[in-house]
Amino acid sequence: MATVSVSEIIEQVSRFTSMKEEITRLVYEQSWVDAQRYIGTLGAKLGMNVAVDEMGTAILSVRGSSEEKSAITIGSHIDSVINAGKYDGVYGVAAGIVAVSELVRQYGQPRKNIQVLSFSEEEGSRFPMNFSGSRFVINQVPENMDELKDNQGITFSEAKQHAVSQLHETLSKGQAYEVENFTEIHIEQGPVLENQKKQIGIVTGIVAQKRFSITVNGQGNHAGTTPMSMRKDALKQAMVLIGRLEEIAQEIGEPLVFTVGEMHVFPNVSNVIPSQVVFSIDIRHMDMNVLQLFEDRMLAQIRQQKQDRLMEILVDCWLDEPAEKTNPELSALLDQICKEKNISSHVMSSGAGHDTQIMNLVAPTALLFVPSRAGISHSPLEYTSAEDLNTGKDVLKEFIYRLAY
Numbered sequence: 001m002a003t004v005s006v007s008e009i010i011e012q013v014s015r016f017t018s019m020k021e022e023i024t025r026l027v028y029e030q031s032w033v034d035a036q037r038y039i040g041t042l043g044a045k046l047g048m049n050v051a052v053d054e055m056g057t058a059i060l061s062v063r064g065s066s067e068e069k070s071a072i073t074i075g076s077h078i079d080s081v082i083n084a085g086k087y088d089g090v091y092g093v094a095a096g097i098v099a100v101s102e103l104v105r106q107y108g109q110p111r112k113n114i115q116v117l118s119f120s121e122e123e124g125s126r127f128p129m130n131f132s133g134s135r136f137v138i139n140q141v142p143e144n145m146d147e148l149k150d151n152q153g154i155t156f157s158e159a160k161q162h163a164v165s166q167l168h169e170t171l172s173k174g175q176a177y178e179v180e181n182f183t184e185i186h187i188e189q190g191p192v193l194e195n196q197k198k199q200i201g202i203v204t205g206i207v208a209q210k211r212f213s214i215t216v217n218g219q220g221n222h223a224g225t226t227p228m229s230m231r232k233d234a235l236k237q238a239m240v241l242i243g244r245l246e247e248i249a250q251e252i253g254e255p256l257v258f259t260v261g262e263m264h265v266f267p268n269v270s271n272v273i274p275s276q277v278v279f280s281i282d283i284r285h286m287d288m289n290v291l292q293l294f295e296d297r298m299l300a301q302i303r304q305q306k307q308d309r310l311m312e313i314l315v316d317c318w319l320d321e322p323a324e325k326t327n328p329e330l331s332a333l334l335d336q337i338c339k340e341k342n343i344s345s346h347v348m349s350s351g352a353g354h355d356t357q358i359m360n361l362v363a364p365t366a367l368l369f370v371p372s373r374a375g376i377s378h379s380p381l382e383y384t385s386a387e388d389l390n391t392g393k394d395v396l397k398e399f400i401y402r403l404a405y
């Protein structure tokens with residue numbers, strides 16, 4: 001039977017790109033079809049059963065002897081952001097395939113069914129929705145999904161039809177097994193493991209997050225003739241607010257993260273006092289109560305500024321996602337495996353979203369990280385050493401062994 005390494009799969013998938021000089025593999029593009037077909041064909045070569053569901057998720061499975069309906073499930077995604085790196089998502093698919101095929105070669109048929117899911121889409125880089133692959137597997141797709149359009153005006157349903165039918169020419173149609181539990185291995189996409197010199201991150205959960213849009217309404221006026229005491233400068237009020245929010249974030253302390261990443265100033269002219277500023281706030285923490293504490297203090301500060309300066313400050317909370325906690329027993333098993341194998345590990349939360357949070361809605365989950373060099377991801381500079389990739393795969397392999405054999 002054929003063998004393949006994690007690095008080889010990652011290199012191979014990185015060649016499927018829609019752009020010449022960079023990796024861009026958005027869901028249902030031709031590069032995506034080619035990558036998913038490669039994954040399916042590889043699974044078949046390695047002796048796994050292969051099927052592709054309606055959404056385009058490839059299901060690579062090994063039937064267990066126990067005749068159960070459900071499967072020990074491993075998965076991640078093969079779509080990418082624009083101008084991406086090689087490892088995000090693809091690593092989890094590659095490590096799953098290699099781990100399972102090695103297990104079958106060494107130990108034969110497992111007791112339980114095992115499936116590796118190469119999810120169709122996670123990044124939300126083409127259509128205004130993410131996690132469509134894993135949402136379909138758990139039967140929770142949004143109602144309007146098929147009508148969503150990309151920036152060319154192509155609907156999700158048209159793009160899907162065109163791409164998935166190509167896969168079904170060579171790979172059979174099918175559905176994932178019921179998920180008994182779900183495990184994902186992913187690059188960290190942050191600097192913690194590298195800084196702490198740890199090989200494996202055992203993730204206890206994916207953070208809760210809230211996003212706000214803040215609008216400060218002042219009064220536009222002449223920059224030369226309006227005395228300072230008579231101004232309603234929206235930008236200066238926004239700066240005071242952001243400065244105070246930074247202090248609040250520092251007072252609450254890590255692991256809370258607070259970001260103002262977007263700002264629009266009107267009219268954005270050098271000799272006019274700004275009449276309006278709109279900016280974003282993104283806050284994340286495992287504990288929703290900490291986010292609430294930040295929000296309460298933010299609202300108190302805003303009330304005070306409105307009173308002091310007689311200005312209007314509007315707050316719109318447009319995203320409010322609870323934390324998803326992974327399964328403590330599965331995490332404990334991962335911890336035990338790392339200790340037995342003398343692999344250094346670090347218990348942490350994830351500040352980024354992953355398919356795991358969707359699968360967590362229906363099944364116990366586990367999430368593992370390997371280090372990202374300099375914490376960089378969603379960039380061509382994304383890098384994890386072959387050694388770290390293999391260590392992660394070995395931990396995953398042992399984990400699947402304990403669950404499925």
Ligand SMILES: [Zn+2]
Nearest residue numbers: 088089122186
């Ligand atoms: Zn990812």
